[in-house]
Amino acid sequence: MTIRTTAAALAPDADPGITPGLTILGARALVGDRFEEAVVRIEAGRIAEIAGSEGRVTPGLGTNERLDGRGCLLLPGIVDLHGDAFERSLMPRPGVQFPPALAFDEADRLMAAFGITTALHGITYSWEPGLRGRDTFLSLAAALRALRGRLRCDTHLHLRFEVQNHDGVAEVAPLIADGTIGVVAFNDHFADIENDLAKPEKAARYPGRTGLPVEDYRRLMARVGARGGETGATVAALAGMAAAAGVPMLSHDDADLETRARYRALGARIAEFPLARDVAADARAQGEHVVMGGPNVLRGGSHKAGNPSAADLVGAGLCSVLTSDYYYPAPLHAAFRLAGDGMLPLERAWDLVAANPADALGLADRGRIETGRRADLLLVDPGEMNARPDVVATMVEGRRAFISTPG
Incomplete structure (x- = not known):
């Protein structure tokens, strides 16, 4: 053409x-x-x-x-509520990290080429050091502030806050207040990491990501786990900051109705990647948006065994938003795939990547x-x-x- x-x-x-x-x-x-x-x-x-x-x-x-x-x-234009493929731009190989401004530029060019006009980079702020640690997070936030108005896409941070990161709440407060952070997600991958460390082939990836030998990483986890009683207060404090600033909140990987209800009570009105169909159904029944990954549609299912099929949830009216997740071309191609497969007419499939995520984020101008x-x-x-x-x-x-x- x-x-x-x-x-x-x-x-x-x-x-x-x-x-x-x-x-x-x-x-x-x-x-x-x-x-x-x-x-x-x-x-x-x-x-x-x-x-x-x-x-x-x-x-x-x-x-x-x-x-x-x-x-x-x-x-x-596509409104990408969650895109964490940015991590590959920042660290294309384990332990090999590039400057934030260069990483933002690479991701920005890719997103624009695949139709993303509003981007929320999924940046994890965790209790662990390295790629998802404090220094990296703060350097990324500072770089994005400096690049404001100079990137192709309207770009903000999707804060993926690990709920055991008790010392990190104060660091994110000014970024929530000034709009650098466009959405707050409550993440809890502690148990998943414990499971990974029990499998040598999965444990091997953590030294590259964190810079810590596996045994040192295990000791860090033990210290973090000992502070488990602080998690409720940490989550409540972060939710209060987001609510005060009018920043949307979402829960991540809700495994059951109890978890969804707990985050709903804190003001998280978006359910991201629910792990059970009944959780998605409950969220939609409450008028909440349910977010799934576009790659899930393209691959014919989740890359994680047992997780719901995004296409099945879309077909049942239980998914209202598709994101790029870990692959920037996904929203564009997922919408056309759903239309081509007869799941939805294209005009409705396109709502999943444009109108609905804009509504979920309160962006009435796009x-x-x-x-x-x-x-x-x-x-x-x-x-x-x-x-x-x-x-x-x-x-x-x-x-x-x-x-x-x-x-």
Whole structure:
């Protein structure tokens, strides 16, 4: 698919700032609950006007570039509520770490190329040192603050807070208050790590991640485990901070209804990766969003034995949000896969990666193609029979974030 533009709005050397005016013609746009051929005018980063294919849009206030999207779908940008593939950009091999700014840049380019316009990097802040420890977390937060406004995607942190990290609560307070942290997740992987350490083939990965020999790591775990009585107070303190700042909270890997109810009582109204179908059903019955991973859809099930199938939950109406999880191409391809398999029409499948996650995060300015909303938009060549979607242009707040090489 070749993108045809009448001027340099999306040229490689274009001003990366917000385009004064851009009109997209010829694409089939997802407007409301259906696709229709439309003309969409963007001004100052917002959708200023939507007209039918035969309509004439009002001339823009500034220089109005025209983008020919014939043969493409025009879709709202993907809102990725949880993406922790960023860890590979930071540490592509065990023990080999790169500067945070460089890692953010690599991930940013990948996300824009696969249609992600709002990104919440899943960054773990744990009681363990190394990749998920205090120094790494604080350096990442500082780097993201310094890069604010310079990345292609609207980027925030999805704080994956290990609930035994009792000394870390004070460190995250200012980052919650200033919006660097866009969502707070309560994680508890202590028992999983204990199980891993009992298996030599899994225990071997922890020295690379933490810099500690396995026996030193075991001793650290014993010290952390001895403070188990503090966990309730730590979780309550973190939940109070998030609630005061209006930052959404979610629980992670809820194994049972009791766990979901406990986090719900603290204000966590999003259930992420529930480990049982009845937990997902309970959350949806309470009007809560249920988050699953896009890779789960693409692979035909979870990579962890026994965990629910995301596609099955979607088909039953028990999953409302799909994320990239550990693979940035997943939301784009998962939505098209669900449509291609007849699970949902594409316009509803796309809600799982755009409108619904925006709603879950309280981001009322994006997720849908409507006048007044941010011009976070994708032009996608759906491929033959919608089977191979290819992002050919990504716009974030009206500016070029990605454009494929014209062929």
